[in-house]
Amino acid sequence: MVYSPKLSKFLESYGIVLVLIVMMVVIAMTRPDVFLTPQNLTNIIKQNATLALVALGMLVVIITAGIDLSVGSTLALSMVTLAIASKAGVPWPVVLVIGPMVGLAVGFVNGVGLTWLKLPHPFIMTLGTLNAVRGITYLVTDGAPVSGLQPEVRYLGQAYYDLGIFAPPAGIPASLILVAVCAIGLWYFLEKTNIGRHIYAIGGNPQAARVSGINVERVLVIVYMICGFMAGLGGLLLAGRTDSGFPNAGIMLELDAIAAVIIGGASFFGGRGTVMGVLAGVLIMGLLRNGLNINNVSSFWQMVLIGVVIIFAVWIDVVRRRAAVRR
Amino acid sequence: MAQSATASAAPLLEARGIAKYFGAITALHDVNFHVGAGEVLGVVGDNGAGKSTLMKILSGLYKPSEGELVFEGQPVSFSSPKDARLKGIEMVYQDFALAGNMAIYENIYLGREPGRKLGPITFVDHNKAREMAAEHLDNLHIHVKSVDQNTEDLSGGQRQAVAIARATAFHARVVIMDEPTAALAIKEVGKVLDLIRRLKDHGVAVIIISHRMDDIFYCCDRVMALYQGTNFAEAPLTDTSRNEVIGWIMGTKGHTEALAHDRLQ
Numbered sequence: 001m002v003y004s005p006k007l008s009k010f011l012e013s014y015g016i017v018l019v020l021i022v023m024m025v026v027i028a029m030t031r032p033d034v035f036l037t038p039q040n041l042t043n044i045i046k047q048n049a050t051l052a053l054v055a056l057g058m059l060v061v062i063i064t065a066g067i068d069l070s071v072g073s074t075l076a077l078s079m080v081t082l083a084i085a086s087k088a089g090v091p092w093p094v095v096l097v098i099g100p101m102v103g104l105a106v107g108f109v110n111g112v113g114l115t116w117l118k119l120p121h122p123f124i125m126t127l128g129t130l131n132a133v134r135g136i137t138y139l140v141t142d143g144a145p146v147s148g149l150q151p152e153v154r155y156l157g158q159a160y161y162d163l164g165i166f167a168p169p170a171g172i173p174a175s176l177i178l179v180a181v182c183a184i185g186l187w188y189f190l191e192k193t194n195i196g197r198h199i200y201a202i203g204g205n206p207q208a209a210r211v212s213g214i215n216v217e218r219v220l221v222i223v224y225m226i227c228g229f230m231a232g233l234g235g236l237l238l239a240g241r242t243d244s245g246f247p248n249a250g251i252m253l254e255l256d257a258i259a260a261v262i263i264g265g266a267s268f269f270g271g272r273g274t275v276m277g278v279l280a281g282v283l284i285m286g287l288l289r290n291g292l293n294i295n296n297v298s299s300f301w302q303m304v305l306i307g308v309v310i311i312f313a314v315w316i317d318v319v320r321r322r323a324a325v326r327r
Numbered sequence: 328m329a330q331s332a333t334a335s336a337a338p339l340l341e342a343r344g345i346a347k348y349f350g351a352i353t354a355l356h357d358v359n360f361h362v363g364a365g366e367v368l369g370v371v372g373d374n375g376a377g378k379s380t381l382m383k384i385l386s387g388l389y390k391p392s393e394g395e396l397v398f399e400g401q402p403v404s405f406s407s408p409k410d411a412r413l414k415g416i417e418m419v420y421q422d423f424a425l426a427g428n429m430a431i432y433e434n435i436y437l438g439r440e441p442g443r444k445l446g447p448i449t450f451v452d453h454n455k456a457r458e459m460a461a462e463h464l465d466n467l468h469i470h471v472k473s474v475d476q477n478t479e480d481l482s483g484g485q486r487q488a489v490a491i492a493r494a495t496a497f498h499a500r501v502v503i504m505d506e507p508t509a510a511l512a513i514k515e516v517g518k519v520l521d522l523i524r525r526l527k528d529h530g531v532a533v534i535i536i537s538h539r540m541d542d543i544f545y546c547c548d549r550v551m552a553l554y555q556g557t558n559f560a561e562a563p564l565t566d567t568s569r570n571e572v573i574g575w576i577m578g579t580k581g582h583t584e585a586l587a588h589d590r591l592q
């Protein structure tokens with residue numbers, strides 16, 4: 001690979017946008033009748049809003065060179081607890097905060113377990129909570145789905161605004177607005193607040209963070225709580241969209257979230273990753289699935305292709321880095 | 328250059344009867360130490376003599392197992408580098424301790440970002456931090472292409488300079504440098520040593536750990552040797568010689584002439 005800082009800069013800024021555009025063009029050409037319909041596009045957004053929220057939380061963890069395997073279980077527990085509360089007639093404003101609160105609680109356990117027990121790697125702690133939280137989810141539901149939620153609780157996951165231009169069921173989904181608000185909020189937090197910058201510093205060099213007077217343990221607890229919170233919010237959306245809390249929700253979701261973050265250009269070794277990249281990563285995975293679905297390709301092939309895309313995305317990053325280095 | 332006047336003035340930072348144990352290992356015992364404002368103190372000693380451990384105690388990274396620290400005549404106790412920094416005691420670590428993924432200006436103000444504060448949150452004023460960093464680097468005669476460069480893209484000397492800039496960004500009173508020249512190319516060493524002398528001119532107390540006699544004899548006022556975890560010898564630079572200091576490092580005292588090394592010359 002040639003030394004070319006310009007190529008490197010270009011790939012870093014626009015590489016992922018390029019990939020997105022190429023994918024859209026290819027899918028649109030294969031099924032022009034289906035892909036570009038407002039209804040299909042609305043669906044893509046609704047289906048991927050939950051993953052987007054969970055992946056944004058995962059981003060924060062991966063920036064610190066950590067990992068959170070428990071997000072799928074956290075999402076499920078949030079979903080079933082809020083569904084049970086909703087059915088039990090708890091006022092809807094309270095039900096709305098239950099999901100994110102459950103997420104915060106699991107995140108707190110992850111963060112505190114990781115730092116106080118001094119476990120060697122977050123993989124261990126969150127592998128533990130992946131199992132434990134899923135188990136609790138089955139215990140509280142007896143393994144059976146809980147359905148029939150209050151309309152207000154379903155709103156965020158289900159509502160869309162046709163704005164008088166789209167024919168139902170197409171329109172701007174409320175979930176898109178929630179994702180946008182979270183993305184902008186998270187971007188602001190990561191870029192403009194000291195704690196956000198400390199998160200990047202911990203990922204870049206934890207010792208540097210420590211000697212700079214940063215309370216690394218406290219920041220890590222906050223990081224895992226943010227990730228849990230986002231998973232809980234994802235549970236709220238999914239509960240709204242499906243009108244239920246099902247205990248099997250979010251199985252393997254952690255892997256999709258990690259994939260989206262990595263495809264979006266974050267480094268698995270920490271210190272690098274952006275909100276924009278994650279949103280693009282989620283869209284790439286969503287478009288891929290949608291494109292294959294509307295072309296009637298089996299879900300087995302979808303898995304194969306997603307695997308290839310993950311490897312390809314990281315390879316592009318390797319190429320980019322090499323192009324940036326003079327030899 | 329050596330000024331015994333400053334060396335004998337009331338010490339700015341003092342350590343009395345310091346011991347440090349790591350489990351069964353005794354890293355330091357009965358160590359006494361002092362440094363005055365505007366004084367440059369060289370600390371020498373063999374590998375494992377306890378130099379870095381002593382400095383980490385002075386900078387608040389480690390707590391001493393025994394003994395006390397005295398700053399400006401008052402006993403002090405640091406539970407983290409943050410406490411020491413509040414007193415103006417800063418350390419430049421051997422590995423620089425920079426976040427390579429972050430810009431020069433962000434490293435300089437890491438943990439002390441300028442901006443509007445709301446409880447524990449600071450809304451970082453990035454432009455102000457850039458301006459402050461550029462001005463501070465200018466004052467130290469440190470030249471970089473841009474304060475937005477990530478520190479992983481810098482040379483060893485530039486990284487060392489950024490680490491020193493971070494240590495001096497907030498009215499440092501004592502700057503501790505652990506082997507500041509060990510990782511540098513020859514042509515970068517002179518720049519860093521000049522930087523140390525500029526700090527001294529500003530009345531900062533500077534402590535340098537170094538194995539290089541050239542460094543010690545270029546910028547120190549006094550040199551002190553640790554040997555096997557305790558004080559071994561010390562003298563104003565004017566009263567000693569390179570050979571004597573090399574002897575201290577090896578644990579020999581008072582018979583410089585007898586060194587085989589000398590006889591051969």
Ligand SMILES: Nc1ncnc2c1ncn2[C@@H]1O[C@H](COP(=O)(O)OP(=O)(O)O)[C@@H](O)[C@H]1O
Nearest residue numbers: 349352354372373374375376377378379380381
């Ligand atoms: N964190 C630690 N844990 C255990 N032993 C340590 C630790 N830090 C230093 N030591 C030991 O303390 C002694 C002094 O080390 P150090 O202060 O690094 O020496 P120097 O910097 O003079 O080479 C050595 O024997 C070293 O192995």
Ligand SMILES: [Mg+2]
Nearest residue numbers: 378379380505
């Ligand atoms: Mg050392």
